[in-house]
Amino acid sequence: MTLILRNNDLQGLFKLEDYIEAVELGYREKGKGRAANFARKCAWFDKDGSVHSDRSRRPEGLPALKFKAAAISDISAAGMNVYTTGMTGDLQTFQLLFDTVTGELLSIMEVLYYDWFKTAAVAAVAAKYLSPEGPLKMALFGSGRHARTELHAVKAVCDLQRVQVFSRKEEPLRKFCVSMSKELDIEVVPVLSPDHALEGANMVTTMTTSAQPVFDSKSLTESQVHVNAMGRHDPWAREVDENFVVNSKVVLDEWECGLDEAGEVLIPIADGLMTTEDVYADLGDVVSGNKPARQKDWTYSIFLSGGVAVEDVAVAKMIYEKAVANNVGEEIAFGLPYEWEM
Numbered sequence: 001m002t003l004i005l006r007n008n009d010l011q012g013l014f015k016l017e018d019y020i021e022a023v024e025l026g027y028r029e030k031g032k033g034r035a036a037n038f039a040r041k042c043a044w045f046d047k048d049g050s051v052h053s054d055r056s057r058r059p060e061g062l063p064a065l066k067f068k069a070a071a072i073s074d075i076s077a078a079g080m081n082v083y084t085t086g087m088t089g090d091l092q093t094f095q096l097l098f099d100t101v102t103g104e105l106l107s108i109m110e111v112l113y114y115d116w117f118k119t120a121a122v123a124a125v126a127a128k129y130l131s132p133e134g135p136l137k138m139a140l141f142g143s144g145r146h147a148r149t150e151l152h153a154v155k156a157v158c159d160l161q162r163v164q165v166f167s168r169k170e171e172p173l174r175k176f177c178v179s180m181s182k183e184l185d186i187e188v189v190p191v192l193s194p195d196h197a198l199e200g201a202n203m204v205t206t207m208t209t210s211a212q213p214v215f216d217s218k219s220l221t222e223s224q225v226h227v228n229a230m231g232r233h234d235p236w237a238r239e240v241d242e243n244f245v246v247n248s249k250v251v252l253d254e255w256e257c258g259l260d261e262a263g264e265v266l267i268p269i270a271d272g273l274m275t276t277e278d279v280y281a282d283l284g285d286v287v288s289g290n291k292p293a294r295q296k297d298w299t300y301s302i303f304l305s306g307g308v309a310v311e312d313v314a315v316a317k318m319i320y321e322k323a324v325a326n327n328v329g330e331e332i333a334f335g336l337p338y339e340w341e342m
Contacts, residue, residue, distance in 0.1 A: 001331040002105045003320065007113040009328050014114070014319055016153055019121035024287060026072060026314030027125060030254065031288025035072040037310045039257045042066045055260070058236050063087045068257075070309035076100045077317040081111065081309055097316045105334065107320045111312070118315050119307065120149035122253070122283075123205065123228050126303035128157040129286050129293040130251060131226040132202050135161045139197035141214045141239070142207035142231065143167040143176040148183075150205060150230065155184055158203075163188040166197040166214075195219045206230060211237035211263075217244035226294070226301045229264060233306030238263035240302060246273050248300035249280040254308045258282065262304040284310075 029035040043066075044059040045051050052059075063086040071078035078100050083093035095109040127136075138154070140147060140163050147165075154160055163180070165188060167173040173190045180188040191197045194215040198204070204227040206214055211232060217240070227248075229239050245264050252258025258265065259276060268274045281291040283303065294301060323329050 001333055003107040003323060004330040004332055005107055005109040005319070005323055005328070007110045009323065010109075010113045010319065013322055013326065013328060014117070016117060016120065016149070017156060018318060018322075019114075019117045019315060020124045020153060020156065022315040022318045023118060023121040023311050024125050025075075026070075026310040027284045027287040029072050029074050029284075029314070030310045031282075031284030031286070031290050034074050035070060035284075035310050035313075037254050037257070037308055038069040039254070039260050039308075040066055040068040040306070055235050060236075061086060068307075068309040068312070070313045071100060072310060072313050072317070073100065075314070075317050077106075077313050079309070079313045079316055081312045095312055095316045097313070097320055107316065107323075107329075109316060109319070111316070114315060114319060115307075116145060116149055118311055119146055119230065119305075120153035121315075122305055122307070122311055123150045123230055124153035124157045125287065126228050126251070126283060126305070127154045127203070127226070129283075130249075130301050130303055131158055131294065132224045133294075133296070135159045136203045137161060137201050138163045138203045138205060139194075139201035139215070140165045140205050140207075141167070141194070141197065142205075143169075143173050144207065146207050146230070147176070147205075148180065150207060150228075151180055151184060151188070154203075154205070155186070160184070161186060164191050164197045164199070164201060165189065166191050166194050201225065204228070206239040208232065208239055210239055213241040214239050215241075217241050220244075224299055226303070228303050228305065230305045232263070233261045233304070235261060235263050235266045238267055240264050242268040242271070242273055244300060245302060246278070248302045249294075249298055250278065251280055251286060251301065251303045252282045253303070253305050254284065254310070255282045257306055257308050258304055261306045264302070264304050
C-alpha cells in the first residue's frame with residue numbers, strides 16, 4: 001500500500017525540532033558516504049514552444065518542471081522531489097518515497113507545507129555548525145513566511161538575542177517584527193536600510209528573490225560574521241557580494257548542486273576572483289566531521305543553500321513513519337492484478 005499525504009495531513013504532525021533532526025541526519029549520511037544525491041534538473045518551456053535544460057541561456061521567469069533525487073542507505077529510503085514553477089496554476093510540489101529494501105513506493109506526498117519547515121531546518125543546521133559562538137545578533141533580509149520559520153529554527157539551536165530586519169515593504173515589515181518579537185520573546189526590529197541591519201550583526205540571513213546583492217559587505221561592523229544565503233539559487237544571481245564570498249569560508253549545501261547553481265561562487269569564479277579550490281566544504285562534510293566546523297580564528301563564513309534531495313528524503317522518511325504511527329493519510333493500492341491482453 002502507498003500512503004498519500006497531503007499538505008493538510010502534515011500540519012502538526014512534525015515539530016520543528018524533528019525537521020532539524022531529520023535534515024542533520026541527511027547531511028551526516030551524505031558526508032559519511034552513505035547517501036547519494038542527484039542535483040536538480042530543470043525543463044524550461046520557452047515561448048516559442050521549445051523545451052530545454054540549459055542554464056546558460058538564463059531562462060529567467062520561464063515556466064519550468066524541476067526535479068531532484070537522493071537515496072540514504074541507513075534509513076532504507078530513496079525518493080524524488082518534483083515541482084513546477086512559473087506556470088499559470090499554483091505551485092505544485094510532490095515527493096515520491098521508496099523503500100530501498102523492498103522497492104515499495106511508500107508514499108506520495110504534497111510537500112509545499114513541509115518544505116516551509118525543511119528550509120528553516122537547513123538554516124538551523126548550518127547556523128549550528130558555522131555561526132560564531134555566543135550570543136547572536138542577526139541582520140535579516142526578507143520578511144516573508146520563510147523568514148518566520150527560519151528565525152524560529154535558528155533560535156532553537158543558537159543563542160539568538162536580537163534581529164534587525166530590512167525589507168522593502170514597510171507595513172508588512174512592521175507587522176512581521178511585532179509578531180516575531182512576541183513569538184520569540186526577543187527584540188525583532190525593523191530598520192530603514194541594509195546598513196542599519198548590519199550594525200553589530202554577527203550573523204546575516206538572506207531570504208529574498210533578488211538577483212543582486214542585498215547588502216554591501218563593506219558595511220559589516222563585526223570581525224566574525226556568518227551568512228546563511230537561503231533565497232535565490234541561480235548561476236546568474238546572488239544575494240551576497242563577491243567581497244564577502246572571496247574572503248569567507250564557503251560552505252555549499254552539496255558540491256555538485258552548489259557548483260551548478262550558486263551564483264555567489266559561480267560569478268566570482270567566472271570573473272577570476274576565486275576557483276573551486278577556494279570552496280571550503282559542503283554541509284555534509286561539516287556535519288559528518290570530515291571538515292571542522294567553525295573555528296575561533298575564522299572571520300567570515302557563508303552557507304549557500306539551494307535545497308537538495310538528501311534533505312527531502314530524510315524528512316520524508318521520518319514524516320512517513322510518524323504518519324503511519326498516527327494513522328494519518330490515505331492508503332491506495334498499486335500493483336493490482338492485470339492480464340497481458342491486447
